[in-house]
Amino acid sequence: MRGVLMAGFALFCSGFFLSCNLIQGTGVKTFVEEPFPDNLSEWRLFVKGGASLKPNQNVIPYDLNTPLFSDYAEKHRAVWIPEGSSATYSENEPFDFPVGTVIAKTFAFPSQENDGNEKLVETRLLVRAKSGWVALPYIWNEEQTDATLEVVGGTREVPVKNSAGVWEKIRYNIPNTNECAQCHAQSKIMLPIGPKARNLNRNYPFSTGPENQLVYWTKIGYLSGAPSPDKAPRAAVWNDPSTGSLNDRARAYLDNNCAHCHQASGSAGYTGFLLDLNERNARRLGYCKNPNSAGFSGDLLYDLVPGNPDESILIYRMLSTRPKEMMPEIGRSIIHPEGIELIRQWVASLEGECE
Amino acid sequence: MRESRSSELVCLMCLITVLFTACVAPQETNGLVSSLAPGDVTTKLQEELIKAKPGAVIELPEGKFSFDKTLSLTVDNVTIRGKGMDKTVLSFSGQKAGSAGMLVKAGDFLIEDVGIEDAAGDALKIDGGTNITIRRVRVEWTGGPKTTNGPYGLYPVTCKNVLIEDSVAIAASDAGIYVGQSDQVVIRRNRAEKNVAAIEIENTKNADVYENNVSDNTGGIMVFNLPDLPVQGGGNVRVYNNRIIGNNNPNFAPKGQVVYNLATGTGMLIMAVRNVEVFNNEIRDNNSANINIVSYLSASSAEEIKNPNFYPYVNSIYVHDNRISGGGKDPDSRLPKWQALAQATGKPLGDIIYDGIVEPVNGKPGAVADARVCLRNNGEITFLNFDGAGGFKKMSRDSKPHDCSIPALAAISLPQTAGTSEKSGGGM
Known part of the structure; x- marks a missing residue:
């Protein structure tokens, strides 16, 4: 009976997963070995797409003190860690995340016609699989309803407003999985880059109010072993003297x-x-x-x-x-x-x- | 009866195999052989490389295929096989992203019978792999020597067990065949022409370079170490049975590159390295010098010499039993140092020239014999010790202080070449 119901949902939901997840009320689903899902929606990381990508429950958005420049893309970062496990703090290296962890980085560009509304281009997942970290690039469809796994990446023409305030179209490169590794591999082992103490040691405007990310992650059980923020390294914000x-x-x-x-x-x-x-x-x-x-x-x-x-x-x-x-x-x-x-x-x- | 049955069976299996192959092979890897159809190479090769399983053999058809970004591979134990270095051509003339043409970060890699043309940067870069084989691969910038060509053609760096054979490198703006910071290397039977440097063995240990044809480059075969690279202590290099002839093509390296300072007309450069044996080569008509043996002091500032991990001198260099002639007839007038040297000596500069700089012993200048730069049985050569430290003041044409010998270095044997017969070493 339950199976029939689920099947019904699945049919009903196809191509419209966003509100669907809300109906089902299910949390994130992680995959720790191949095959990885073809559609981003199967991870259930987000409950709404398009202009307002909303993280599902326990998917925690975060920011870095100083990010990588990526053609002025807006980047929405989020992390999800399986219940009952946590990342282990490290002073200088990326935190040691448990198997099943999903780190999501969504790249969006503002719409030229409708300034303020952004268009999602890609969501890169870094998943702590059984074999180690795996990079999975998902490219969003035109309708902004779902994104598809494209290990070969792709290119998109996107509008950016340059530093002079002038719009220009650029040829934005969506990396293939090898290109992911070009930056993420240390001694050939894939690792996250951003989630280090010095990058995360800052406040984030959580729904419950602004709070230091190291403190918040510790509070919700995502991080263990972190010292108080004043004892942890903190990188400067590149454009904030x-x-x-x-x-x-x-x-x-x-x-x-x-x-x-x-x-x-x-x-x-x-x-x-x-x-x-x-x-x-x-x-x-x-x-x-x-x-x-x-x-x-x-x-x-x-x-x-x-x-x-x-x-x-x-x-x-x-x-x-x-x-x-x-x-x-x-x-x-x-x-x-x-x-x-x-x-x-x-x-x-x-x-x-x-x- | 039995025979006919078994042949029927074989036939049936054939049929099944043929059907199966016809339907599935183009996309299937399965740790076995996959063949890409001509129409699929441009669009599917990168995907094949990403999805390849260890053991995969990717066969490429005849044709010229264009790519607009770097092709990369990170899976170990993959073979890429074309139909010939002039028949299967990967062209990067329209490259918009990535520096290398092909970038490999994997071990047990074999590429053969492929041409790689007009990469934006390096043609084939292999970073940090063990057991690397490059066989019958052509790397070329098709517009001929140009400063805007990519720096390196065949470019393994920080690799172990490297075999480059029967390949061709043309018009690299730095080195056609470059092996850097690597260990256990065999470079044989290749042809390099119209590059700035034909073959460079840089910060690399244990290399055999033999039976290569090296003509019409700016410089032929370079064996040297540079400071400020993580891997130091290159040496144990044998260079033998090569033809290094008429490398007088004007230097077209971008200013700022180390090889910009390579004198046009250098047959061999041996710099800041220990244990090099050069024998049975034909080295002639290289207009600055057939062989230039120098410390790094002649090339750069004193500051870099202070780097404790870097050995700036030459030591234990044995050049013997070569056929050497016609060197130094028209030294490079583009470089002030060479101009000054030519003015001080007159022409020809010499077949073998040496800066005479010896590692100090206990803070005092070392004796010539300490450096063990040995030259023997190279025919009627002209020699010049140009007194690099003393500003050409005590130059000498007397090669007698270098009449000595050094025990032969051992041959390099690679897993890839095990079982094939190796030419025996030279030595005494």
Whole structure:
């Protein structure tokens, strides 16, 4: 009898899962091994699509102090952890999440015609499967009713308002699963990037009121072992001077825009040019460092020339959109002038000289 | 009777196999062989690479197939097989995203009989894999030498057990065949032309480079270490039975690249490395020098020499039994250092030139013999010690201080080449 009812629901719900989940009142369904669902709706992470993507029960939205720039996409992050388990705190590394965890990042672009209304493009799931983390890119349909698993990714023309306030159409790249790994693999093991103590240590406007995310996650049983926020590291907010010095903000920006590859175990570790927040060695940070085998660098000699942004390959590559030389290699199709300005100011403020 | 029955059975199985293959094969991997139809390569190859299971063999048909972003593979034990380096061509001339043409982050990887053309950046980059085989692969920038060409052609980095054989690399703006920060490498029977550097062995241990044809590049075969890379201590490299002839193509590397400072007309560069054996090669008509043996001091600033993990000198270099002639006739006048050197010496500069910089012993200058740069039985060569440390003041054409020998280095044997007969080493 129950089966018949469920089947009825399934029929009724097909193509209209959003309100359906509400009717069924079911929570998130996780998948920890192949085959993973073809439709995002099967995870039941969201109860409403389109302009107002609403997380299902126990799906906790979160923000990072300083995010990765992704062509001005709006990013909606959320995490769900199976009941009875929790992530383990780490001071510097991504938290250790239990099997079944689902981290969702939805990318949306504002609508040009209807400023304020956004259109969902893709939802990337990072799932802690039995075998380890798995990246699953789902692309939203035109009707905004569901998203489909596309391991090969895709491209979409999307409108963005550039820093001058002018709308332009860009060719937005939806990564395939290998491209996911390009940033998420550390020593070839897939890991989350964002959910680290230093990125999460900030307030979030929860429905119950603003609260520090580390405190909130601990309170609801999502996180164990976290110290009080004042004892946990906190990255600066790149564009908020009240949160840190120029150096703090620039290093936070580099940490989240470059260091997923440019750290010892990252895919650019072999370059010896390392930008994670805890790197202290000047040469590894690029000071007067010849890139050796990095390819195109605009006739410039060093990754970073203290006091001289225009002579620094770091800036040159942030300014480029040519595939052969742009940095990051993937994840953006336009430049981020505000971020570049921050890094320019930082490089200009550094002391020292290259021979 | 029995025979006929069994043949019937075989026939039936044939039929089943044929039917099954015809219906299913184009998309099926199943750890076995999948063949892509010509119409599917552009649209389906990336998906095949993502969905491949270990053991998969992906067969590509004849034809030229275009891709607008990097093709990538992260699954171990995958084979990509085309119909020939000029018949199955992956073209990246319209590349809009990603730097590499093909990017492999996996082990037990084999690619053969494929051409890769006009990548935005590196043509075939393989990062961090063990047991890598590249066989009969052509990487080429089809517009010929251009500063805007991608830097590296065949590009394994931080790999172990690398075999590159019977392949072709043309017009890379840095190195046609580049092996970096790797261990256990065999590069044999390849052809490299019109690259800035033909073959580079950089920060790499235990390599055999033999029977390659290296002509018409800016420089031929480079064996060296650079500072500020995580893997240091490259060395134990044998270069033998190669033809390194007339590498005088003007340097077209972008300014800022290390190889921008490579003198046009360099047959071999041996820099900042220990234990290199060069024998039985034909090295001739390279206009700056047939072989240039230098410390990193000649190339860069003192600051980098202080890096404690980096050995900037040359030591235990044995060049013997080569056929060497016609080197240094027209040294590169583009680089001030070479211009000054040519002015100080006159032409020809020499077949084998050496900066004479020896690692200091207890803070005092080391003796020439300490460096063990040994040259023997290379025919009637011209030699020059150009006194790199002293600003060309005590130059010498006397090669007698280098009349010494060094025990032969061992041959490299790879899992991929096990069972095939290896040429025996040189040595004494």
